[in-house]
Amino acid sequence: MSAKRPPAGTATSDTVSRVYQVSQAERLRDLCGPHHRHLALLETRLKLYNLRAESQGGGIRLDGMEEGVSVAEAALADFERRLRSGAEPTEMELDGALQAAQSPAQNFTGLKGLRKPVTAMTRGQAKYIELLTNADNALIFGVGPAGTGKTFLAVATGVAELQAGIRQRLIVTRPAVEAGEKLGFLPGTLEEKVDPYMLPIWDSLRELMGQEQMERRMSRGEIEVAPIAFMRGRTLKNAFVIVDEAQNTTVAQMKMVLTRLGRDSRMVVTGDPGQVDLPGSQTSGLKHALRILEHVEGIAAHHLTAADVVRHGLVSRIIDAYAAAGES
Structure with a gap:
C-alpha cells in the first residue's frame, strides 16, 4: 500500500x-x-x-x-x-x-500583432527577441544550429513591424547554393527555379499572417522573397531585411548585401556557421562578417546553442527512453 x-x-x-x-x-x-x-x-x-x-x-x-x-x-x-x-x-x-x-x-517578451502570439521558448530565444525588438540595433546577426528559431523569430519580428506600419516592406533573401549548376535544368523562370529554396520562408509567413494577407501584401510589393543575387545594385529603404542561410554566402556576396541597407531600414542576418555548403574552400561570408564587424557600433550578434533547440515533445520522450536504456 x-x-x-x-x-x-x-x-x-x-x-x-x-x-x-x-x-x-x-x-x-x-x-x-x-x-x-x-x-x-x-x-x-x-x-x-x-x-x-x-x-x-x-x-x-x-x-x-x-x-x-x-x-x-x-x-x-x-x-x-x-x-x-x-x-x-x-x-x-x-x-x-x-x-x-x-x-x-529575464524578460520573456512576446511578439504581438501577429496571427498568433510568438513567445520565447528558451533563455537564448528571449535574449534574441530582446535584440530583435530593440530599434537601436540596425544590424543583427542571429547564429546557431537548426531548430533554434533564429529565422522564424526574425521573420516574426519583420511581420510585426510591417503590420504595425513601422516598415513599409519585408524583404527576405537567401543564397541558393544548393541549386548550383542545376538551375539551368529546372523548368520555368529563374524565380520559379529558386522558389523551392524559399519554401521555409513561405511556410513561416503563412503561419504568422495567413495565406490571404501574405498574398495581398505580396501583390502590393510589401513582401519580397528572393535569392541574394536579386539584391545587387539596389538600395533597400524603409524595409526589414532578413538574410537567411547566410553561412552559404561568399565574402563578396555578404559585403554586397550588407551595403544594400538603406534609410530607415533594419537587417537581420541568420545562419549556422557549422553548416557551410559553399563549394571548394571558399570562405563563408557569415564567418568573415562576424569576425570583422564584431566591434562596429549599431551591430549586435547573438549565438543560439543546442540548448535553444525547440523540439516536439515526443522527441524529448524518445531521448529519455534511450537514456533509460543506457544507449546514446
Whole structure:
C-alpha cells in the first residue's frame, strides 16, 4: 500500500503540498494535457525537486521541495497566460513557460500583432527577441544550429513591424547554393527555379499572417522573397531585411548585401556557421562578417546553442527512453 499523502497546503520536513487553482474545467484540461502529459513533463523537468503533479478537483496538486513547487506554480501561471493570449496548449509552450519560471530576472517578451502570439521558448530565444525588438540595433546577426528559431523569430519580428506600419516592406533573401549548376535544368523562370529554396520562408509567413494577407501584401510589393543575387545594385529603404542561410554566402556576396541597407531600414542576418555548403574552400561570408564587424557600433550578434533547440515533445520522450536504456 502506498503512503498516504498529507493534505494540500501542509508541509513535512522535506516537502510542501499546494494546489494551483484553475477556475475553468476546459482550461484545466489544457494545462494538464492529453493523458496528463503536461503534468508528466513538469515532473520530469523538476525531478530534482521530487515534484509530483496531479489533477485534483478544480486545480493541480503539487508536492515536492519548496523551490520545485514554486517553480511549477510560476510555470503553470505563465503557461495559462500564454493560453489566454491565444497560444496552443502544447508541450513546447509549457517548456517555454518553465524556462521563464526558472529565469525570473529575464524578460520573456512576446511578439504581438501577429496571427498568433510568438513567445520565447528558451533563455537564448528571449535574449534574441530582446535584440530583435530593440530599434537601436540596425544590424543583427542571429547564429546557431537548426531548430533554434533564429529565422522564424526574425521573420516574426519583420511581420510585426510591417503590420504595425513601422516598415513599409519585408524583404527576405537567401543564397541558393544548393541549386548550383542545376538551375539551368529546372523548368520555368529563374524565380520559379529558386522558389523551392524559399519554401521555409513561405511556410513561416503563412503561419504568422495567413495565406490571404501574405498574398495581398505580396501583390502590393510589401513582401519580397528572393535569392541574394536579386539584391545587387539596389538600395533597400524603409524595409526589414532578413538574410537567411547566410553561412552559404561568399565574402563578396555578404559585403554586397550588407551595403544594400538603406534609410530607415533594419537587417537581420541568420545562419549556422557549422553548416557551410559553399563549394571548394571558399570562405563563408557569415564567418568573415562576424569576425570583422564584431566591434562596429549599431551591430549586435547573438549565438543560439543546442540548448535553444525547440523540439516536439515526443522527441524529448524518445531521448529519455534511450537514456533509460543506457544507449546514446
